[in-house]
Amino acid sequence: MPLKSLQSSFLKGTFYLSGNEASAEGAIAAGCRFYAGYPITPSSELMERMAFRLREVGGVFIQMEDEIASICAVIGASWAGAKAMTATSGPGFSLMQEAIGYAAFTETPCVIVDVQRAGPCTGQATRVGSGDMMQVKWGSHGDYQIIAFSPWSSQEMYDFTIKAFNLSEKYRVPAFVMADEAVGHLRETVRIPEKIEIWNRKKQKGIPPFGTEEADGVPPMPSFGEGERLLVTGSTHDALGYRKTDDPEVHSKLVQRINLKILNHRKEIVETEEYFLEDAEVAILSYGFTARSSLYAVKGLRKEGRRVGMMRLKTIWPFPDEKVSELGKKVRKILVPEMNLGQVAGEVKKYVTCEVISFNQTNGEIIRPEKIKEELRKIL
Amino acid sequence: MTQTQQIRVSGFGGQGVVLAGLLLGQAGAIDGKYVSGSNSYGAQARGSGCKSEIVLSESPVDFPHLIGVDILIAMSQGAYDLYHGEVREDSGLILYDQDLVVPKESLKVKQIGIPATHLAIKRLKNKQVANIVFLGALIEMTRIVSPKALQKAISMHVTERFRPLNLKAFKLGIDVGREIHG
Amino acid sequence: MVRALEKYIRPGIKTTPFCPGCGHGILMGLILRAIDELQMDMKKMLFVSGIGCAAWIPSPHYNGDTLHTLHGRALAFATGAKLFNPELCVMVISGDGDLSSIGGNHLIHAARRNLDLKVICANNMIYGMTGGQVASTTPKGTKTSTTDEGNPYPPFDLCRLVKAAGATYVARYSVTQPVALVRAIKRILLREGFSFIEVLSPCPTQYGRRNRLDRPEDLIRDLIRRCVTEEEAEGMTDEELAEKIITGEFLA
Structure with a gap:
């Protein structure tokens, strides 16, 4: 689609978009009006499109000096009232981790798209991997929860970016779209519906912004400049925001709540999809681009x-x-095929008693359907 | 036409391989097909070997990369050598640049030489649009997407400055395709 | 602090967390004095700070919006908030280690962008909160908990650094120059663009006691003795100047 002809903040119809472009469109549709980022392969097209689109819809775009500054600017903008996002890849994602913990602890809605490449370290910058699946959950220090999606198509880059914004606003939590290079650069038909559902953070004057009666509640979130005289801190804080750096009860209560507000709502948050499981003896558990190969393999064996x-x-x-x-x-x-050394397979093992077979490939290439078929044949 | 078509455009970096794939995919999307496209990226796309792959389908595409190749466009000898073996026997089609590629005679695949680069230089004074000449010929011969959709795709993805040139190249390609086909 | 300024303090706050003799309490009052003289609307003011003693000047004390952020990142957070809501009057108050060491890259880039941020850097020339380690602003030869034989490296001149990076207002004063300092703070509150005031603030607990300035008044006297204006500096020999700290508005 020609960038020049886009005017509306919400496109409708069928488009031919890369995953990165589709994510940017999803963000605009979800109401994102602030983007701060730093160039990094293979996510940069997302930032380039946001630069153009935010100008068009009257939002704010800024290219910051690094990824740390990018995520911090996003959090600052979120407290100023913006739906805000950034996108990055492995090395940048690592740099963002401290501030992601800040967002989780201060209950700041924000969306981060990680277009994963082959790590560790600089690794293979233009090649695919999904080695950040655990980092997204555990990357910052301390106990906290986040919400993370794993898209398998350009369509889902669009859909999940909207979902990420919605859930981020609803639960006041950082939300992630854990794409990979193959999905970020995959160009596909994306069908954008006439109407989409948008959720906005709850606002209520005079209500403590950092505590609730319930142990798993989500407090309302006012913005700077609304006269609420907000007290936001990354130190342990009470319901009003006052630092309580030696009070064991306040700390315990806060840490518990930022975890429970997500964990106790798992049923509303979590989405899975099932194929041919009615009479299956063996199952593939798959996510991200690899699930495209998995589905093809499963259909072939069926x-x-x-x-x-x-x-x-x-x-x-x-x-x-x-x-x-x-x-x-x-x-x-x-069977859990992954473009890492078994990150999600390890998690699966926590919850099942049947045999879990991890199938790993970390060569910077997608796992092709033939390989998955071959692995399945071995265990069928 | 079968329900799913798998197309690989290949050549040197700089020959417009990625753009050709993009236009083909975009045209498919305009025609209402399900399309998945992927291409060489980063240094590969600028270097010696470059490819762009498109899956066109009447139904949602399970695996979005190529499983086999129905149509290969080879704009360089290197690309031809690398990819001709993957083209489906009997039903497959290879279009190659007749001045840049010497094809193998023993293949059980329909192979057609297109003077794309030659014509682009001779008629349009610009070898950069050889990729579009290929698209014109391909579409005239196979109708995998509609010519109208491809024209629209050009107007969407090619900057105004080069749009008339690309549209001319497309028309030239259609004429070439008609000559060969007819 | 004078009663007239109490309305700018968050209700319920009775004390500051600063050590006896710390200069940050003085600075805390002087900023409010400037705000009071200009009758600024605290509801439209956002105070952003990083981590360290100076970051506690606004948070939780000031009765406006306060954003107490991560170590070094105050300017990045402030950039996001100011860009999204330009109506906010955004003041960044933090320490020398926070703004110029761990946050040094953000400092020069924020200055380069010349975004309308009012930055006050409380410079005590040491890492106070963590126990008196050497900072990027610690004078050469100074003893700290990580340089017991004296700091072998020269310090940053923060004003020259920020000026070179593109700030459009740059000044340096000490808490021993309250009148001039309040005037400078008022000036940056009224102007647009990236404004930077380096405020020398003594730290008797971590700096003084290691450097034979044992009592708070020793440090205050030392600052009074060493701070000179640019005009005063002009007539001095290199030897006389070696000890001096030049204060004033360097870019206004």
């Missing part, structure tokens, strides 16, 4: 009459533990 099925994780965090546990009761074996 044509041969093999009893194999698939569960796809659309949400990675909070982990769909109940769904995975059910799957473990249904099938004899679960």
